[in-house]
Amino acid sequence: MNYKQEFANALEQILDGVLSLEEILSMIEKPKFNHMGDSAFPCFQLAKIYRQSPKTISEEITQKVNVPLFEKVEATGGYVNVFLNKKYVTKQTLELIFSEKERYGSFHVGCGKTITIDYSSPNIAKPFSMGHLRSTVIGNSLSLIAEKHGYHVIRINHLGDWGTQFGKLIVAYKKWGDEEKVKRSPIKELLALYVKFHEEAEKDPILNDLGREAFKLLENGDKEAMDLWEWFRDESLKEFMKIYDLLGITFDSYHGEAFYNDKMEQVVDLLTEKGLLVESDGANVVQLENFPPCLIKKRDGTTLYATRDLAAAIYRQDNYHFDKSIYVVGNEQTLHFKQLFAVLEKLGFSWQKGMTHVPFGMILRDGKKMSTRKGKVVLLENVIKEAIQLALANIEEKNPNLIDKEEIAKQVGVGAIIFHDLKNGRMNDIEFSLEDMLRFEGETGPYVQYTHARAAALLRKGNYVRETDYKIELHDEEAWQIIKELLSFPEAIERAMLGLDPSQIAKCLLDLSKAFNKYYASVKILEESHKQDRLSLVFAVKTVLKEGLRLLGIQAPEQM
């Protein structure tokens, strides 16, 4: 049921070809205020064509609109305002949700198509930072949203497990490392070594050369270097898995950069074959028209990030035959991806058109980028644990008899952190604030979860039974506002996919929650006379909240 479409159809007939259906659809808007109706058509553009005032035109159109779906049509201030037939739309919407349930808001544009999503991708031997959290939760949500659109999704954790940094780390470990200490707390100790390396390198730049040499050994398969690398990688992965478990996130592939080590020669050969590789200051680069050249090989013959990303892109196309391939990586790497796509285009791979970089703003500390090299990072694991503790304290205070407190606390604490990251447009930089992340009131994950738990409690206490024939008599204005929010859920999902922006869904859930809590406060839902009708609405709200949270990667507890 699409009332906007019906409105547009009616307008097209009335306007008799003056505007196309598409033009009309793009002009129809949501009135600013509820008393102005549910849908509006502005007549200002028509004023020129008809040489009449918008007011006159809107009045004339209003006379002619005759759609059973609309209970009232009104001309105000140059707009044609339309009021939906509440009873009919309410019944239709609820019935649709009852029949579709969690499939409500699904699309099939992606059916039969494959999409690879590259996200999270933390760096081995470094702590899981806040920046990686963003990539992780955005990527996870986009994966779920893509599946909701019918896509076959391949989740790829492109681990940062290769590069000069490992040369540096190997040098640092051999100089100052202590096996026992690293075994006790690997990430902490490796980070300390990494930081020390950069401190010392400031004073003695020779160290940087040693680091590059060590990486060269690694790339050539030197036994000792490989053993160390493998050890660092295993320990790091163990730590990362703890975090993924807490967040409830999985991947289809953990092929990191190192995986492409033996596939890069082919890329270099291919570039050479096509005559794209040129020498410049001893290095090998691909010259690009609109961007700075893309570095493929360093003076010492070792590879770079771009080389590995090229190999990875080709590998993914060969193995997954993706239609779309998206990279959820911070906006500071925008140029890198522009170069990457440009090189692929020069290679003649038309599939590169399906590739998109999904950038996001940085987590700042005191207005500046957090620097791993200087050890200025906030450990995600600690933040998550703190959030869970706080959620537990809240449960003890508000609902001490709750069973399975630990599990619920985990769901709520993690929900708060994920929602905090997803509720705003992804391009905004975020100033790190533990206080904001651990907020459970207002526009937060726990607020939405709480609303869901409230709905669940009502259904339990009211012994809700789904009737086969829904009369559904809901006359309250508050109920109508809920219906409108339910109606906008599929639109939000579509916008989220189009803009690769999960915040669209988060915002929709907040609006729905607000509308429902308003209803809850003003209407006695379990009042016997209207109980089943009202619970039908509650059931629909609960279904949509749960599904919406799921699409964000957040659990929806039945009680909290």
Add this chain to the structure above:
RNA sequence: GUCCCAGUAGCUCAGCAGGAUAGAGCAACAGCCUUCUAAGCUGUGGGUCGGGAGUUCGAAUCUCUCCUGGGACGCCA
């Protein structure tokens, strides 16, 4: 210096293929639990939409310019 992103209420943000009186949340203040979980609801105050020009019947939204913050710009990733 060049390019990218951002600038809206005290704070965090929404609104941006132009449209009606610029909206939330937080913080502040004032109310609402003998009745469905108060992680909630209601109300009050709070704004030259960074500045300036332009396009338009109409600009927070589009164009130009300037200012501010952040980031990227060849051997890191």
